[in-house]
Amino acid sequence: MILAPLTRGCNLPYRRLCADFGCKVAFGEMIYARNLLKGDAVEHARLRRAPNEGGLFGVQIATNDVEEAVASLKLIKAAGQIDFVDLNCGCPINEATRRGLGSAMLRNPNRLAELVLGIVEADVGIPLTVKVRLGADNKNNVMRVSKEMRDAGAAALTIHGRTAQQRYSNAANWDEIAKVVAESRDSDMLIVGNGDILTHEDARAKIESTGVDSVMVGRGALEKPWIFQEFETGVRWNPSARDRVAVYRRLAQYNKDHFRDDARGRKMASYFFPWHFEFLCRYHSSKNDIQSRWIDDGDMPPLDTLLACKNTFAHRRIADILWDSVGDEEAVAKLTEFAEGGEFSSLLSAVIGDGGGGGGGGEELSNIPGNDKKVRKRRSMKPKRTEEEIEQIRAERKLKRERLGMTDHEHVNGGRRGGN
Structure with a gap:
């Protein structure tokens, strides 16, 4: 199971946490090759691997130019911490596609093949993999693209089972991924499947049904970093709220280790750490409810209620408490105190209280029942913007x-x- 190259999500502290739970292959955040070659400090920082990442660690680059790609691979190899480089040909956001990068490259398979062949023939000494989607638009050309990648010498091909136009809507089409696997059976190029892997059962099922060499997990790892442990052991872990606080406080410590425990470090970490709770709060112990954004348990304890909250203001408060807590017990006590206090109650009642009044800046919360034990209905609101x-x-x-x-x-x- 491979940790996907998630923008903002695959920061070093979070990868370190995933490695604790047995992640053996991980990516850092995507790097723009041009910015890396210009000496951009942020891009260079993404070449660092976590101290416990003893498995394979790769970086993903965005480029459509052979010389630029080869130069960036040489720089990456010189850094001495990277095991392989992935070429991003799947990103659907306009920031990439307007430059002719990401999924826009799928519109011209011949040119993409020339790019990959040029990188491989440069023989920099670091394996090149490629990540794609089923196609740039609704047109599916993944079979042709996969053949071009095989012929060009890519070490592995990761396929997200949606087109770029679909982004993250509809279910991932694993039947198309299975067709590529069958077509590539006699090739040395590994095939990795990606899309809708939310549990370790999903991962095992897709490997068995399609024959892929591995699966890549994104959102599933953001919701529960222990998915790697579950995949290795085959046993589902249903952590209590106290268990999860211990995991999340460890992530806080890793952020302090990486960014430093001072005002500047805390400010830098604030871009990443609170954001993770947008996904961590979606965790639910039931296999069938893992994707649910709405909780209907009528008797949730205060701490569970807080950890299931979808409000970004609550996420920042949780992050602050975890950052300042000395140990797990102190973190549990402070979070419970906040969950039982008036500030959090006001936050809840502003959005999901009687009458469904607005508040909380329009942020979405769990559908947590009030004192009358009646399940509140989801408020009508505009779709929340994706991170992309x-x-x-x-x-x-x-x-x-x-x-x-x-x-x-x-x-x-x-x-x-x-x-x-």
Whole structure:
């Protein structure tokens, strides 16, 4: 089971946590090859592996130029911490596709094959893998793309069972992945399946039914990092709320180790750590409810209620408490106190209280019953933006500022130039 190259999700502290639970193959966050070659500090930081990542660690690059790709692979190899490099040909967000990167490359399989062949023939000394989708648009051309990748010499091909146009809607089409496996049976190129792997049972079932060499997990690992342990042992772990607090506090410690336990480090970690609770809060012990965003247990203890909360303000508070707690018992006590206190009650009642009044900045919460034990219905609201859409909006705004010749300082200060 492979941890997917998730933007924001595959930061070093979280990979370290997954490694604790037996993750043996992991990716860092995607790197733009051009920015890496320009010396971008953020991109270079993504070349670091966690201290306990003793298995295989790879990085994923976005590029459509042979010279740029080869130069970046040489730099990555020189870093001395990377076992393989993956070429991103599956990212569907506009920030990548408008540059001719990511899934846009699937529109021209011949050009993609030339790129992969050029990288392989450069013989940098580090294996090249490729990640794709079924196609760029609704047109499915994965069979042709897979043949081109085999002929070009890719070491492995990861296939997400949706087209780029589908993004993350509809179920992943594993039948198409199985066809590629059958076609590639006599090839040395490994086939990895990706899409809708939310439990270790899902992973085993897909491996057995399609014959893929491995599966890649994204959202399933974000919801429960112990999925790797379950996959290895074949035994489902149903951690109590106290168990989960211990796991989450360990993640807080790993963030402190990586970013440092000071004001600057805490600010840097705040981009990642609270965000993880958007997924961790979705955990539910029932196999059938693992994807559910709404909890209907009428008698949930306060701590369980808090950990199931979908509100981002609550996530920040949870993150702060875990960061400041010295041990697991202190974390449990402080989180329970917050869960039983007026601040959290007000937060709940503002969104899911009697009458379903608004509040909490419009953020979504679990459908937790009130004191009358009646299950509240989901409020009608606009679909929540995905992380990819949010990143796309940020990137487009930044590009607009750059076109206007506006620095970040000028943007923060209302576009004013010059002195005070």
